[in-house]
Amino acid sequence: MSVARFWRKQVQRYNLVGTHCKSCDEYFYPPRNMCPTCRRNGKIESYKFNGDGEVISFTVIRTAAVGFEHQTPYILAIVQLKEGPKLTTQISCGIDEIYLGMKVKPVFRKLGDGGEKGMIYYGTKFIAAE
Amino acid sequence: MRDVAIIGVKNTNFGEKWDVSFRDIFVEAGAGSLQDAGVAGEDIDGLYVGNMSGGQFVEQEHIGALIADYSGLAKNLNVPSTRVEAACASGGLALRQAIFGVASGYQDIVVAAGVEKMTDVSSAVASAALAAASDREWEGIMGATFPGLYAMIARLHMHKYGTTSEQMAEVAVKNHSNGFLNPISQYRRKITVEDVLSSILVADPLHILDCSPITDGASSLVLAPADIAHEYTDTPVYIKASSQASDTISLHDRKDITTLDSTVAAANRAYEMAKMKPNDIDLVEVHDCFTIAEICAIEDLGFVKKGQGGSFTQEGETSIGGKIPVNTSGGLKSCGHPVGATGIKQAVEVVHQLRGEAGKRQLDNANIGMTHNVGGSGATAVVHILARDR
Amino acid sequence: MKTGIVSYGAYIPKYRIKVEEIARVWGDDAESLSKGLKVDEKSVPDIDEDAATIAVESARSAIARCNIDPTRIGAVYTGSESHPYAVKPTSTIVAEAIGATPQLTAADFEFACKAGTAAVQACMGLAASKQIDLGLAIGSDVSQGAPGDALEYTAAAGGVSMLIGTNPDEIIANIEDTYSFTTDTPDFWRREGMPYPEHGGRFTGEPGYFKHVTGAAEGLMSKLNTTPKDYDYAVFHQPNGKFPSRVAKMLGFTTEQILPGLVVPKLGNTYSGSCLMGIAATLDQAKPGDCIFATAFGSGAGADAFSFEVTENIEKSRNKVATIEEMLQNPTYIDYSIYAKHKDKLRRA
Numbered sequence: 001m002s003v004a005r006f007w008r009k010q011v012q013r014y015n016l017v018g019t020h021c022k023s024c025d026e027y028f029y030p031p032r033n034m035c036p037t038c039r040r041n042g043k044i045e046s047y048k049f050n051g052d053g054e055v056i057s058f059t060v061i062r063t064a065a066v067g068f069e070h071q072t073p074y075i076l077a078i079v080q081l082k083e084g085p086k087l088t089t090q091i092s093c094g095i096d097e098i099y100l101g102m103k104v105k106p107v108f109r110k111l112g113d114g115g116e117k118g119m120i121y122y123g124t125k126f127i128a129a130e
Numbered sequence: 131m132r133d134v135a136i137i138g139v140k141n142t143n144f145g146e147k148w149d150v151s152f153r154d155i156f157v158e159a160g161a162g163s164l165q166d167a168g169v170a171g172e173d174i175d176g177l178y179v180g181n182m183s184g185g186q187f188v189e190q191e192h193i194g195a196l197i198a199d200y201s202g203l204a205k206n207l208n209v210p211s212t213r214v215e216a217a218c219a220s221g222g223l224a225l226r227q228a229i230f231g232v233a234s235g236y237q238d239i240v241v242a243a244g245v246e247k248m249t250d251v252s253s254a255v256a257s258a259a260l261a262a263a264s265d266r267e268w269e270g271i272m273g274a275t276f277p278g279l280y281a282m283i284a285r286l287h288m289h290k291y292g293t294t295s296e297q298m299a300e301v302a303v304k305n306h307s308n309g310f311l312n313p314i315s316q317y318r319r320k321i322t323v324e325d326v327l328s329s330i331l332v333a334d335p336l337h338i339l340d341c342s343p344i345t346d347g348a349s350s351l352v353l354a355p356a357d358i359a360h361e362y363t364d365t366p367v368y369i370k371a372s373s374q375a376s377d378t379i380s381l382h383d384r385k386d387i388t389t390l391d392s393t394v395a396a397a398n399r400a401y402e403m404a405k406m407k408p409n410d411i412d413l414v415e416v417h418d419c420f421t422i423a424e425i426c427a428i429e430d431l432g433f434v435k436k437g438q439g440g441s442f443t444q445e446g447e448t449s450i451g452g453k454i455p456v457n458t459s460g461g462l463k464s465c466g467h468p469v470g471a472t473g474i475k476q477a478v479e480v481v482h483q484l485r486g487e488a489g490k491r492q493l494d495n496a497n498i499g500m501t502h503n504v505g506g507s508g509a510t511a512v513v514h515i516l517a518r519d520r
Numbered sequence: 521m522k523t524g525i526v527s528y529g530a531y532i533p534k535y536r537i538k539v540e541e542i543a544r545v546w547g548d549d550a551e552s553l554s555k556g557l558k559v560d561e562k563s564v565p566d567i568d569e570d571a572a573t574i575a576v577e578s579a580r581s582a583i584a585r586c587n588i589d590p591t592r593i594g595a596v597y598t599g600s601e602s603h604p605y606a607v608k609p610t611s612t613i614v615a616e617a618i619g620a621t622p623q624l625t626a627a628d629f630e631f632a633c634k635a636g637t638a639a640v641q642a643c644m645g646l647a648a649s650k651q652i653d654l655g656l657a658i659g660s661d662v663s664q665g666a667p668g669d670a671l672e673y674t675a676a677a678g679g680v681s682m683l684i685g686t687n688p689d690e691i692i693a694n695i696e697d698t699y700s701f702t703t704d705t706p707d708f709w710r711r712e713g714m715p716y717p718e719h720g721g722r723f724t725g726e727p728g729y730f731k732h733v734t735g736a737a738e739g740l741m742s743k744l745n746t747t748p749k750d751y752d753y754a755v756f757h758q759p760n761g762k763f764p765s766r767v768a769k770m771l772g773f774t775t776e777q778i779l780p781g782l783v784v785p786k787l788g789n790t791y792s793g794s795c796l797m798g799i800a801a802t803l804d805q806a807k808p809g810d811c812i813f814a815t816a817f818g819s820g821a822g823a824d825a826f827s828f829e830v831t832e833n834i835e836k837s838r839n840k841v842a843t844i845e846e847m848l849q850n851p852t853y854i855d856y857s858i859y860a861k862h863k864d865k866l867r868r869a
Binding site: 078 | 254255257258261265266267268269270271272273274275277278281282283285286289330331332333334335336380381382383387
């Protein structure tokens with residue numbers, strides 16, 4: 001991903017900043033600027049999630065995506081935040097520790113980089129909330 | 131709107147085709163379908179070509195023009211040629227665009243084709259190209275892969291409905307058994323449940339033998355107005371329905387990740403258009419990019435109640451001779467999955483079955499067939515219903 | 521204007537490797553090494569952790585402990601000898617990730633193991649002169665020890681954030697004074713582009729650590745007219761368990777005074793985080809009125825001494841976030857091969 005493309009949504013990735021539609025009270029993360037329910041009648045505002053969530057589904061990736069080869073095995077999951085939206089993330093825990101319904105909280109981690117010379121991408125992953 | 135018929139079909143062999151190029155395989159399929167239809171280049175009003183990622187697989191865009199050119203349809207005939215892209219549903223969507231052309235009366239004889247040459251790049255580059263069908267900014271950046279996304283569907287399907295790894299393996303076993311009988315298949319070998327379960331894990335719970343392969347291949351159909359189809363062939367196959375639906379690009383935004391709402395919507399639209407029900411369908415080619423995808427597909431297309439796709443498969447109801455034979459071609463799993471060609475190949479298989487030309491895998495009483503082509507993790511679904519009778 | 525610690529936060533990765541596991545790989549005598557260094561195990565970062573992520577986690581913990589509005593922070597200074605970028609600040613990443621941007625100043629510090637306390641001093645100056653409301657000083661490292669080098673047994677990962685301010689209603693520990701002692705002593709270095717530091721072996725001892733720590737400590741006590749007996753606790757830079765114990769004895773501090781802050785046996789040397797981690801562990805159990813003496817050392821070389829007096833506000837900050845002791849509990853032990861992978865010593869081709 002290019003530097004500008006990452007930087008554009010950096011704050012949203014760092015701090016779980018999404019959006020909220022004041023018209024229908026739905027929350028969005030990843031952020032959306034067009035409410036899928038209200039569409040042009042939606043009233044979108046920025047909203048910062050505290051990140052309390054729950055694992056909806058997960059997998060242990062053994063054959064990595066390009067750029068993630070050194071991380072295998074890694075846990076990919078869909079997490080639902082308590083306000084409702086769901087997101088795809090990595091869960092930082094042992095591959096035997098993850099389970100459906102696990103309560104999680106956010107942590108600040110490296111997501112990847114643009115190679116040895118490229119920039120480092122930081123963002124939010126999740127760990128067990130204990 | 132005019133009725134539309136398929137008057138010619140052709141698949142190349144599917145597999146790792148080291149000695150032929152992107153344009154070679156396209157020309158083989160295209161020319162083969164014209165030969166089958168008895169159509170000359172001068173008769174063609176347009177080409178629609180499904181291709182997911184020529185840009186990444188062969189560093190070639192402007193696919194439509196390239197194909198018209200190397201098919202001998204550009205220089206003197208100047209035939210219009212359009213590339214259609216919807217990730218792995220590109221082929222199905224190319225067929226749909228071709229149907230629009232003929233049904234609307236804008237065009238008469240139209241070629242609907244699909245092509246993908248995936249082995250000219252490393253498997254890492256191929257995987258990265260395929261991953262572009264997911265949401266790069268919110269799935270890909272977290273390390274998501276397609277096996278990973280479908281593995282999450284599988285995990286929840288197992289949890290909600292009790293689907294087992296053995297049941298998923300049965301999909302692969304059945305499709306390899308069908309693919310064994312298909313001369314164009316990439317993998318013409320039978321496998322066992324044990325083979326699947328002992329193959330390496332790619333993304334838990336999916337093993338490598340739960341996944342469709344990387345494939346080179348091309349497929350082509352020739353379409354004509356139904357009214358003149360008999361001028362070209364004794365065995366036209368009629369388009370009874372063409373439908374398409376969208377869903378969220380990211381898996382995580384779905385209402386329920388175990389149901390592909392795009393498939394449900396496309397299927398409902400197709401049944402309505404054809405005035406048919408699931409039990410009217412004699413065979414279906416579904417998008418089994420992963421074994422769990424076939425289980426979800428037969429549920430979402432209405433052939434079995436939600437959650438029962440696994441046991442239905444295990445009981446043999448989707449095999450040749452079962453209640454609804456699924457993927458007699460071998461599916462994406464065994465026949466191969468040249469992504470842009472897959473949607474067309476599905477229609478070619480249904481045509482072969484309806485014409486009674488499917489050789490050792492021929493079904494008895496195949497009159498009405500369905501194709502189901504999916505893009506990404508379900509953001510696009512394309513469904514067609516084809517029939518022997520107009 | 522008196523300054524003080526308004527809040528503090530720490531972060532320690534959950535992974536540990538035992539000294540005996542490293543010794544097993546290199547054929548060293550684990551028992552005598554452990555005994556000599558007084559270190560049993562060290563923390564190891566996760567594969568996706570670096571000095572920036574650790575700095576962010578510690579800063580978020582400091583903000584959470586006292587429920588600080590991050591926009592009050594006027595300066596972010598991150599000290600590290602393992603900044604993820606050679607050029608591009610770690611501190612901007614931290615400032616963005618805690619919601620402190622854009623009205624603030626930020627810069628990265630480097631002074632081997634005392635870059636974090638140098639950052640504290642810089643924040644003290646800005647806060648005392650009313651240039652800023654709160655300053656965030658961080659020491660964070662994923663320190664590097666070359667495979668098989670003596671440093672590999674102790675080079676650990678962790679970070680501590682200190683919020684420095686002047687409001688007496690907020691300060692949990694007054695900084696009574698600070699005193700530094702600095703010379704040009706090349707006992708440890710890492711050249712541009714080199715992955716691992718070099719060091720002068722035993723030269724890091726007497727002319728490095730002991731000369732500078734005693735110089736700064738004695739200087740501060742003489743300036744404040746205090747003696748070791750005036751302090752309830754003492755913390756000295758802890759590259760291993762042996763050096764701080766010995767320097768405490770040299771200066772006249774007792775084992776009881778240094779023990780609460782001596783985290784190195786179960787943590788290793790967190791470099792820029794090392795002395796701050798000792799201070800944080802001490803604050804975790806200090807009572808209002810307690811006095812803490814601390815001296816950080818950085819190779820190259822210099823030492824920063826501090827004298828703290830704990831205020832009543834500390835009680836309000838207690839149990840809001842995990843203590844150092846809690847962070848050291850229930851680690852996940854890894855073997856050398858996984859450690860090598862986490863530390864990027866072993867790469868998938």
